[in-house]
Amino acid sequence: MRCLIIYYSQSGSTRKIARAIHKGLSRSTEQCDIFAIKEAKPQDLDRYDLIGLGSPVWCGAETPNVRRFVESLAHQQGKHIFTFNTHGVMPEQYFPAVVRRLKARGFTVIGMRDWFGDVRFQFAPSPYFTHGHPDEIELREAETFGVEMAETSRRISAGETQLIPPVPPYVLTEQLLVLAEFYRAGRNPHGYMRYDEKKCLYPKCRLCMDHCLMDYIDLSVEPRRFGSEGKECDMWLGCTFCEMICPSGAISCDWEGFMKEFGGKIHAAIEGNPLENAAEACIGSGRLRMLIPREEVRFDRPYLMVHNKRPRFKIENE
Numbered sequence: 001m002r003c004l005i006i007y008y009s010q011s012g013s014t015r016k017i018a019r020a021i022h023k024g025l026s027r028s029t030e031q032c033d034i035f036a037i038k039e040a041k042p043q044d045l046d047r048y049d050l051i052g053l054g055s056p057v058w059c060g061a062e063t064p065n066v067r068r069f070v071e072s073l074a075h076q077q078g079k080h081i082f083t084f085n086t087h088g089v090m091p092e093q094y095f096p097a098v099v100r101r102l103k104a105r106g107f108t109v110i111g112m113r114d115w116f117g118d119v120r121f122q123f124a125p126s127p128y129f130t131h132g133h134p135d136e137i138e139l140r141e142a143e144t145f146g147v148e149m150a151e152t153s154r155r156i157s158a159g160e161t162q163l164i165p166p167v168p169p170y171v172l173t174e175q176l177l178v179l180a181e182f183y184r185a186g187r188n189p190h191g192y193m194r195y196d197e198k199k200c201l202y203p204k205c206r207l208c209m210d211h212c213l214m215d216y217i218d219l220s221v222e223p224r225r226f227g228s229e230g231k232e233c234d235m236w237l238g239c240t241f242c243e244m245i246c247p248s249g250a251i252s253c254d255w256e257g258f259m260k261e262f263g264g265k266i267h268a269a270i271e272g273n274p275l276e277n278a279a280e281a282c283i284g285s286g287r288l289r290m291l292i293p294r295e296e297v298r299f300d301r302p303y304l305m306v307h308n309k310r311p312r313f314k315i316e317n318e
C-alpha cells in the first residue's frame with residue numbers, strides 16, 4: 001500500500017501530528033510520503049492508495065488553502081482518505097463540513113481524528129487553554145492512529161465496508177452564532193490590514209510572500225500586491241499571519257477599528273464569552289488536559305498585547 005500525507009500547518013501543531021501519523025503509517029505500509037500542501041499537486045494523488053489530509057481548524061472548518069486544494073481535485077473514484085486536524089476549544093464544525101466536501105470529490109473517508117494544538121489567535125489569551133499541545137501523549141496517539149488507518153484501509157478494501165464511519169452530523173454550538181454575525185457583516189477580511197512599503201525590507205526579507213497560505217502577497221510586481229481583493233480569504237479577519245511574522249512592522253492591523261466594529265456585535269449576539277464557555281466545556285468534560293495552571297489564561301492578556309514586539313511570531317525551522 002502506498003500512502004501520502006498532505007497537510008497545512010501555520011504555527012507547527014498540525015505538522016507535528018502529521019509527522020507522527022507518518023511514522024505510524026511508514027511502519028505498516030510499503031511506502032508513505034509526506035508533503036506540506038504547498039508542495040503538493042492534484043495529480044500526485046494518482047500514485048497513492050491512501051491519502052491523509054491534515055489542517056488546523058479555522059473558523060470551524062479547514063483552512064482556505066486546504067479547501068482550495070480539495071476543490072481542485074478530479075473525482076477520486078472511491079480512493080481512501082482519512083482526515084485529521086489540530087484545534088483550540090471549538091473544533092465541532094470541522095468534520096461535518098470537511099467529510100462532506102471530501103465525499104463530494106469522490107473519496108471514501110475511512111477515518112477522522114483531532115487533537116488539541118496551541119493557539120496564537122490575535123484576540124485569544126496568550127498563553128491559551130491548549131498551551132503545550134500536542135504533547136508526547138498526543139503524538140503517540142497520532143502514531144497509533146497512522147497504524148490503525150493502514151489496517152482499516154486494508155480491511156475495507158477486503159470487503160469490510162461496515163468499517164467506513166458515518167458522516168458526522170452538524171452540531172449546534174455558540175460558535176455558529178459568532179460566525180453568522182461575522183459573515184453577516186460581510187467585509188473584506190483584509191480591510192483592517194495595512195502594508196507600508198517604506199518599512200518593508202524586501203528583497204532582503206520575503207517572509208510574508210513565502211508564508212501567505214493563499215499567495216495573496218507578491219512584492220516582486222509593480223505595484224506591489226498585498227492582501228486579497230473581495231472576500232475570497234473566506235475568513236472574517238484574515239489569518240493575520242503576515243502581520244505576526246513581519247519583522248519590521250511594515251504589515252499592521254487596525255485592531256482598535258476592528259474591535260469598535262465587531263466587538264460589540266459578538267456581545268450583542270451572545271451572552272458571556274463564547275471562547276471561555278467552550279473552554280470550560282472542554283475542561284469540564286475531561287477532553288482537554290490543561291498543561292498550564294488555569295489562572296495563567298487571562299482574557300485581559302490577548303496575543304496581540306502580549307506579543308507586541310516585532311516579529312510577534314517567529315517561524316520555527318520547518
Ligand SMILES: Cc1cc2nc3c(=O)[nH]c(=O)nc-3n(C[C@H](O)[C@H](O)[C@H](O)COP(=O)(O)O)c2cc1C
Pocket residue numbers: 008009010011012013014015055056057058059060061086087088089090091116117118119120121235238239
Ligand atoms: C484564523 C484562525 C482561526 C481559528 N479558528 C479556530 C476554530 O474555529 N476552532 C478552534 O478550535 N480553533 C481555531 N483556531 C486555532 C487553531 O485551530 C489551532 O491553533 C491549531 O492547532 C493551529 O494549527 P497549526 O499550528 O498547525 O497552524 C484558529 C486559529 C486561527 C489562526
Ligand code: SF4
Pocket residue numbers: 190211212213214215216217226227228233238239240241242243
Ligand atoms: S492575512 Fe496575510 S498571510 Fe493571511 S491570507 Fe491574508 S495576506 Fe495571506
Ligand code: SF4
Pocket residue numbers: 199200201202205206207208209219245246247248249250251
Ligand atoms: S515580512 Fe514585512 S519586511 Fe518582510 S517582505 Fe513582508 S512586509 Fe516586507
